[in-house]
Amino acid sequence: MWVLFVNCSKVISSRNIRYWYSYHPVTCRSTKDSFVYAVLLNAKLGQLSDTVESVAPSCAYLGIIPASGCSPGYILSSDDDVVDVRAIARVGFAVSFPFTARQWKLSKIISTCLADSTRHFKAQFNGASIWGKASSVIWSEMYFLRCLYATSGRPELYWPILGLLSAIEIVKYTIVLAILLRFVLAPLAVWIFLAHRYWKTWITINAVEKFLRMQETVGPMRFAYTDIVAITSHFRDKLGQGGYGSVYRGMLPGDVNLAVKMLCRSMCNGEDFISEVSSIGQIHHVNVVRLVGYCSEEPSRALVYEYMPKGSLDKYIFSRKEHFSWDKLSEIGLGIARGIDYLHRGCDMQILHFDIKPHNILLDSNFVPKVADFGLAKLYPRDNSFVPLSAARGTIGYIAPEMISRSFGVVSSKSDVYSFGMLLLEMVGGRRNAAPNPENSSLSYYPSWVYDRLTEPRELGQTSAAAAADMHVLERKLCLVAMWCIQMKPQDRPTMREVVRMLEGGADDPQTPPRPFFCDEEHNPVGDSHHFYSKLTSVLEEDE
Structure with a gap:
């Protein structure tokens, strides 16, 4: 100036x-x-x-x-x-002599420019606006670089100093970014995650609550969680443990016994809960367990059933101490078939259970069987011939082939028929279908061995009297019905209504069914059939 x-x-x-x-x-x-x-x-x-x-x-x-x-x-x-x-x-004023600057030491040049840039930074930072303060922080190093270049008169220093300042800038911005991530972005990400979880939970709870409010007018009773605690006497008497939770014994005033199933947190999602309540909330059949009530108070959910004092069927058919007569076994099998037939045909919407097995068949004080545990059940219009493959779930050993691969057929009510056939075979033989025979390890696949027993007398030319002496007439009848039910193709199996008629029939045996694929000795020996069956079950486990 x-x-x-x-x-x-x-x-x-x-x-x-x-x-x-x-x-x-x-x-x-x-x-x-x-x-x-x-x-x-x-x-x-x-x-x-x-x-x-x-x-x-x-x-x-x-x-x-x-x-x-x-x-x-x-x-x-x-x-x-x-x-x-x-x-x-x-x-006064300063007089500089550029021609002598080359004689300065680099340390003196740097210290002079550093002091000059520091004064400039303080002057800009103290008297500027917020934007000016931010600008002074960002460009303070560039002011130092310009001073260094002008004072030294040595252009060869420009690029090394620029590289050094760039490194400083990178470190500075990295520190600023780390501070932002730590104190701004990280809390923001956590807040967004929690808000998303809360929103999804609220949507699920809202859907369940809307359904339960509609269900209260026509369906079972709704209990508060405090009522469940009182009914079960603080969960004192535990009846059993399942994949969906623990079952406790409860009692209402008037000595009304109940079974309370407390759903575990990992399995009590809204879809499965609504499925079970909607499936059996309106059902009143002698062979289907009755849902007395339910509890839905986050995070606790419970289903309250009528109490079955004799427990589940698997306690008897796989036990060496408890034995049923053939008449009683036939009566129990008929009751189970009637219950499943009612689920398929007796409601406005057909109910596909998808998990028929001895553990899910409960017995009352008179050993009357009742179909229970509708956690995997699905509702479909009765005119639907098949359901999506994505609905295919169940228990290994009872699951139908089409539930594993569409190459066997479509998933439909015939899938429950297959599971019932496997259940009948276990009731007759007292052993699990997929387990090897402990007495004879060569009989690897139980249904194949049963089919051999059914057809062997005729192949050897034995008389009907000799065959009857070898196998009880009701045992043979149950086995024949079971073989019809476990046919590999769904269209070859009877409906549950036809199964009920076969079991209700007189002394005449049903016709001998074709040999199921798993029992085909000509193309698949007994040992190989078990190997193929195990391969299918492994595929199912991978899908799950």
């Missing part, structure tokens, strides 16, 4: 736009006939001659002084301009 003094023959207004610079009167040097003005210039030393020639025509040049480090508004800060000019003159 430069302060130019001129002597003019007439008054010049600082607002006169004809001149390039603002003219400020110096009253101590002005007279009636001559007027002295000070003009603040911003020009390089080589441009001063051009600047002096551009003053007003009525003015003559008096002198010029440097105003080192002052701003354009500094000389305008007071009415007494002479005092300000004197103050500028007292400050």
Whole structure:
């Protein structure tokens, strides 16, 4: 900056736009006939001659002084301009000799520019706005770089210093980003995750609550969680443990026994809960367990059933201590078939159980069987011939082939027929279908062995009396019905209504069915059939 003094023959207004610079009167040097003005210039030393020639025509040049480090508004800060000019003159000015800068040590150059950039940063940061503060933080290193380049006169230092400053900038921005991630983005991500979880939970709870409110008018009773605790006497008497939770014995006033199934948290999602309540909430059949009530208070859900004092069927058919007569076994098999037939045909929507097995057949005090555990059940219109393969779930050993692969057929009510056939075979033989015979390890697949027993007398030319002596008539009847039910193709199996008719029939045996694929000795020996069956079950486990 430069302060130019001129002597003019007439008054010049600082607002006169004809001149390039603002003219400020110096009253101590002005007279009636001559007027002295000070003009603040911003020009390089080589441009001063051009600047002096551009003053007003009525003015003559008096002198010029440097105003080192002052701003354009500094000389305008007071009415007494002479005092300000004197103050500028007292400050003095720096004279630099660029040709000697090469002789400076690099450490001195760096320290000089560092001090200069520090002063510049403080001046900008203290008096600037928020945006100016941020700008001073971001560009402070670049000011240092420009100072270093101008002071040293050594261009070869530019790129090394630029690289160093770039590294500093990267470190600085990395630290800033880490702080943002730690204190801003991380809490924000956690908040979004929790909000999403809360929203999904709220949607599920809302759907369940809407369904239960509709169910209260026509369905079973709704219990509060405190009622469940009181009914079960704080869950004192545990009846058993299943995949969907624990079952406790409960009692209502009037000595009404109940079975309370507390659903575990991992399995009590809204879909399975609604499936079970909607499946059996409206069912009243002698061979289907009755749902007395339910509880739905997050995070606890419970299903309250009528109490079955004799427990599940598997406790009897696989036990060496408990044995049923053939009449009783036939009666139990018929009751189970009637219950499944009612699920398929007796409701507005057909109910496919998908998990028929001895563990899910409960017995009352008179050993009347009741189909239970509808956690996997699905509702479908009765005119549907098949259901999606995605609905195919169940227990290994009872699951139909089409539930594993569509190459065997479509999933339908015939899938429950297959499971019932496997159940009948276990009731007759007292052993599990997929387990090897402990007495004879060569009989690897139980249904194949049963079919051999059914057909062997005829193949050997034995009389019917000899066959009857070898196998009880009801045993043979149950086995024949079971073989019809486990045919590999769904269209070859009877419906549950036809199964009920076969079991209700007189002494005449049903016709001998074709040999199931798993029992085909000609193409698949007994040992191989078990191997193939195990392969299918492994496929199912992978899908699950």
